[in-house]
Amino acid sequence: MKKVLLTLIIFLYGSIVFGSEIVIDRDCLLYSDLFVNGDNSKLTCNFAPGDEKILQYSVLQKILKQNPGLKPKLNSIKKIVVKRKGKLVTEEIVQQLIANLYRKSFPDIEISIEKISMNKGIYFANINDLRLNFMNNDRLGSVYYLLSNGYKNYRIYAYVKGYKEVFVSKERIKKNEPISNKVVKKRVEITRLLGEPVMDIDEYIASRTIPTNRIVTDKYVIKKPDAFKGDYVKLIYKSASIIAVTKGILEQNAYIGNVVKVKNPSSGKFVIAKYVGDKRAIILDY
Incomplete structure (x- = not known):
């Protein structure tokens, strides 16, 4: 009563x-x-x-x-x-806030919250007043968040494991080999993964050897170039009065529209040229 x-x-x-x-x-x-x-x-x-x-x-x-x-x-x-x-912010409330944050920011990642460390004296008036955001660029593993109750900010720590369906190499992939037919999609833990998983594999090749059963990330692949380093190209020089054509060797992978370094094997000199496709490059300086 x-x-x-x-x-x-x-x-x-x-x-x-x-x-x-x-x-x-x-x-x-x-x-x-x-x-x-x-x-x-x-x-x-x-x-x-x-x-x-x-x-x-x-x-x-x-x-x-x-x-x-x-x-x-x-x-x-x-x-x-x-x-x-005020109502006390419990660990269960923080878990739900973290889950909602990942569901909104990373809908393709499943998480498991292993540990939470927080101030025990955090209060709120209305549950909708609580706001949780990342404090830095860490998203998995040891992560720090900033919790606001509308009046004050509090630091929250959590250890978060992440799981995602990604492409994994099913055999050893050599440098410059296409990867599309040598990978399989698996749900794996990505908590300590270095680099970003590559999800669009059709246009990519290995930038270095990829061991068997390795998650394919941007550290291992590059977009397939239109011409490879070491390829011969037609070097074209244009001026108001003349057009000259000679051979050159690409010093780097080339993509259409990109500026590349090319070696003239006859003179041993290097020139800067714009790669225009079909194994042709237009000299920009000489």
Whole structure:
């Protein structure tokens, strides 16, 4: 019965008095919280959920001096503690916030939260006020988050494992070999994976040897070039009066439209040229 009565009092007035302690259910302390005949004017604000503050005696003296007709609710006003109610942020709530964050940001990754470390005194007023974001670029493994309750920010630590369907080499793949027919899709743990998994494999070749049963990431592949380093190309020089053609050797992989370095095998000199396809490159300087 007492609990029901206290709940009703807080619902009606937004505060309740215990000796020299006032409990409020909002972010502002009103005159009506302190004085029997006080109105709903704001006395002081910025009470975060779970906050506990001491109201200075000098402040109350000043108010009473300016408003001698006010009648304090408390027997003693020398030390008044003001508390704002709040709901405790539990580990289960943080787990759900983390799960929602990954579901929104990385819908193709399944996660397993192995450990959470957090301040035990975090409170909130409404569950919708809680916001969780990444603190840095770490997404799996040891991850730090910033949790806001709408008033304060708190650092949260979690160890998160990630799982995803990715392409894995089913045999040894040599450098410059196409990878599309030498990989298989598997659900694997990617927590400690270096690089990003390659999901569009048709246009890629191995940039170095890929061992068997290795996750194919951008560290192992490149987009298949239109011409390879070491290939011979037609080197074309154009000016207002002449067009000259000679042979050149690509010093790097070439893609149509890219600028590449080409060696003239006759002179041993290097030139910069624009690769235009069909084993042709137009000299940009000489």
